[in-house]
Amino acid sequence: MYKGRVVEELEAANLMQAKHPYTQGLLNCLPRIGGSRQPLPSLDRAAGWAE
Amino acid sequence: MNLIEIDNLSVTFDTSDRVVRAVQGVSLSVARRESYGLVGESGSGKSTILRAICGLAPISGGTIRINGKPVPTPRGRAFSAQVQMVFQDPYASLHPRHTIDRTLSEPLAIHGLGNTDARVVKALTDVGLPPAFRFRFPHQLSGGQRQRVAIARALMLEPEILLLDEPTSALDASVQAETLNLLNRLRAERGLTFLMVSHDLAVIDHMCDRVLVMQHGRAVEELTREALAGAKMTTDYARTLFEASADRMLG
Numbered sequence: 001m002y003k004g005r006v007v008e009e010l011e012a013a014n015l016m017q018a019k020h021p022y023t024q025g026l027l028n029c030l031p032r033i034g035g036s037r038q039p040l041p042s043l044d045r046a047a048g049w050a051e
Numbered sequence: 052m053n054l055i056e057i058d059n060l061s062v063t064f065d066t067s068d069r070v071v072r073a074v075q076g077v078s079l080s081v082a083r084r085e086s087y088g089l090v091g092e093s094g095s096g097k098s099t100i101l102r103a104i105c106g107l108a109p110i111s112g113g114t115i116r117i118n119g120k121p122v123p124t125p126r127g128r129a130f131s132a133q134v135q136m137v138f139q140d141p142y143a144s145l146h147p148r149h150t151i152d153r154t155l156s157e158p159l160a161i162h163g164l165g166n167t168d169a170r171v172v173k174a175l176t177d178v179g180l181p182p183a184f185r186f187r188f189p190h191q192l193s194g195g196q197r198q199r200v201a202i203a204r205a206l207m208l209e210p211e212i213l214l215l216d217e218p219t220s221a222l223d224a225s226v227q228a229e230t231l232n233l234l235n236r237l238r239a240e241r242g243l244t245f246l247m248v249s250h251d252l253a254v255i256d257h258m259c260d261r262v263l264v265m266q267h268g269r270a271v272e273e274l275t276r277e278a279l280a281g282a283k284m285t286t287d288y289a290r291t292l293f294e295a296s297a298d299r300m301l302g
C-alpha cells in the first residue's frame with residue numbers, strides 16, 4: 001500500500017516478482033545477510049504512485 | 052579492555068503469581084567502537100539485558116562493567132552521560148505534550164549544560180531534521196522523524212554507548228534503511244559503541260560486527276559477521292533462526 005491505496009497484491013512467496021516500482025523499491029531497501037555495508041538504498045518517493 | 056563487560060548476568064522478575072527468569076547467566080563483552088547485536092525470539096530476554104544495564108530491571112546475579120567499573124546503583128548522571136538508550140516505539144518514548152525543543156533541552160538542563168539553543172539546533176541538523184522542527188510536538192512528525200528525534204535526544208549528552216532496542220522495527224523498509232544509515236553514519240563520526248537488539252538477522256548483519264543468539268533467557272551462540280554470512284553457526288537454534296530469516300526468502 002502507498003498513501004492509503006493498494007498498489008499491488010501478491011502471494012507472499014512471490015514477493016520477488018513484484019512489478020510495481022513501489023513494491024520493488026521497498027524490497028530494495030532491505031538489508032541482506034552477507035550483503036554490502038554501504039548505505040542502504042531508500043525510496044525516492046515519486047508522487048505518481050499515489051495517483 | 053572492553054567498554055561493556057557483562058559477566059554471568061541473571062535477571063529475575065518476582066511477580067505476584069510467578070517467578071520469571073528473564074536472563075540466566077549471560078556473559079558478553081563489547082569493545083570500544085564495536086557494534087554488537089542481540090537476536091532471538093520474542094521473550095528471550097534481549098530487552099531485559101539492555102534494561103538491566105540502565106538499572107531498569109532487577110539484577111539477581113552477575114556483574115555489569117562499563118569501562119572497567121561496575122555500574123553504580125542508582126545509575127546517576129555520570130552513567131547517563133556515558134550510556135543512552137533508544138527504544139522501539141518512538142511515539143511511546145517521547146512525551147506527547149512536550150515540544151521537540153523541550154525534549155531535547157531537558158537532558159542539558161539536568162546536566163547543567165548551557166548553550167541550549169545552539170545545541171538543540173545542531174542535534175536536529177545532525178540527525179537530518181530541519182531546525183524548525185523544534186517547535187513541533189511528536190504527533191506532528193512521521194514515525195521515522197520521531198525516531199530521529201529519539202536518536203537526537205539520546206545523543207544530547209554525547210554518550211559513548213548507545214543501547215538500541217529494535218530501533219527500526221516500527222518503521223517501513225525505506226524509513227528503516229534511512230534510520231540504519233543515520234545510525235551507521237553517527238557511529239562512524241562519533242566513534243560510538245552500539246549494543247543493538249533486533250529480531251531481524253539481516254538488520255543485525257548489516258549493523259553489527261558480532262551477534263549473540265539468545266533463547267529462553269540464555270546465550271545460545273555468539274557469531275561473528277563472517278560466521279553469520281557464511282552460515283557457520285554450530286547450534287541448531289541459530290541455524291533455525293538463519294533459515295527462517297525473511298531476507299533469505301527474497302533470494
Ligand SMILES: Nc1ncnc2c1ncn2[C@@H]1O[C@H](COP(=O)(O)OP(=O)(O)OP(=O)(O)O)[C@@H](O)[C@H]1O
Nearest residue numbers: 064066071073092093094095096097098099100250
Ligand atoms: N517487568 C517485568 N515483569 C515480569 N516479567 C517481565 C518483565 N519484563 C520482562 N518480563 C519477562 O521477561 C522475559 C523476557 O522479556 P524481554 O522483554 O527481555 O524479551 P525480548 O527478548 O526483548 O522479547 P521481544 O522480542 O518480544 O521484545 C519475558 O518472559 C517477559 O514476559
Ligand SMILES: [Mg+2]
Nearest residue numbers: 097098099216
Ligand atoms: Mg524486546
